[in-house]
Amino acid sequence: MTDVAERLAGLRDRIAAACAAAGRRPGEVELLAVTKTFPVEAVQEAYSAGHRHFGESRQQEAAPKIAALPRDIHWHFIGGLQRNKARKVLGEFDVIHSVDSLRLAEHLDRVAGEEGKRPEIYLEVNVAGEESKGGFSPEELLAASDAFAGMQHVAVIGLMSIPPDDEERARHWFATTRELRERLRTASGLHLPGLSMGMSGDFEQAILEGSTIVRVGSAIFGHRSYPA
Numbered sequence: 001m002t003d004v005a006e007r008l009a010g011l012r013d014r015i016a017a018a019c020a021a022a023g024r025r026p027g028e029v030e031l032l033a034v035t036k037t038f039p040v041e042a043v044q045e046a047y048s049a050g051h052r053h054f055g056e057s058r059q060q061e062a063a064p065k066i067a068a069l070p071r072d073i074h075w076h077f078i079g080g081l082q083r084n085k086a087r088k089v090l091g092e093f094d095v096i097h098s099v100d101s102l103r104l105a106e107h108l109d110r111v112a113g114e115e116g117k118r119p120e121i122y123l124e125v126n127v128a129g130e131e132s133k134g135g136f137s138p139e140e141l142l143a144a145s146d147a148f149a150g151m152q153h154v155a156v157i158g159l160m161s162i163p164p165d166d167e168e169r170a171r172h173w174f175a176t177t178r179e180l181r182e183r184l185r186t187a188s189g190l191h192l193p194g195l196s197m198g199m200s201g202d203f204e205q206a207i208l209e210g211s212t213i214v215r216v217g218s219a220i221f222g223h224r225s226y227p228a
């Protein structure tokens, strides 16, 4: 096995153990391999090990990788998305985790309609009210519940959050995200099965609080030489 294949297998074991600790089935949690800053060869190694769900955070960086790799990969967009990139991103990605405003959600709904697509989207919430981060405040999110319920060309499947950089408190913020999902569910009538929560350093805590997809980069591919 290659390093990447070994680390993927190790992560699947840790995900299964966290699911067992939470009384959940391992199949309830998907592993998204985050490949930003890593070369096509790294993605290819994970692909050869059977992995099919990959995450990228910049359209321009992702486009050549997507073009070079097999078509049966599911690409997830996880970075900041400008509206002028929306059409390209909808052409290349199946899932968008980082929908951080009503304006962006409405734009995606319109463009997806024009393109004959229906991507899955997660609404990104700024659960801790951090100045430095984007995302909906809880109040903004709930105020837009009717608008989300009316969207025809995007499937609003849940919430995404990136808690403050403090591993001791991560679980608290994951629980807050889950509770907010319940409130939006009640307000909108949407099913909202998804919670995109947890990265290399905190995915086990996220699984204990109901994460359905963990976004893991460095624990699979190693340290990134530049931030993205």
Ligand SMILES: *Cc1c(COP(=O)(O)O)cnc(C)c1O
Binding pocket: 034, 036, 057, 078, 079, 162, 199, 200, 201, 215, 216, 217, 218, 219, 228
């Ligand atoms: C980079 C990134 C990740 C992966 O982070 P790691 O700590 O390398 O696992 C997850 N989510 C988002 C939004 C990211 O930008």
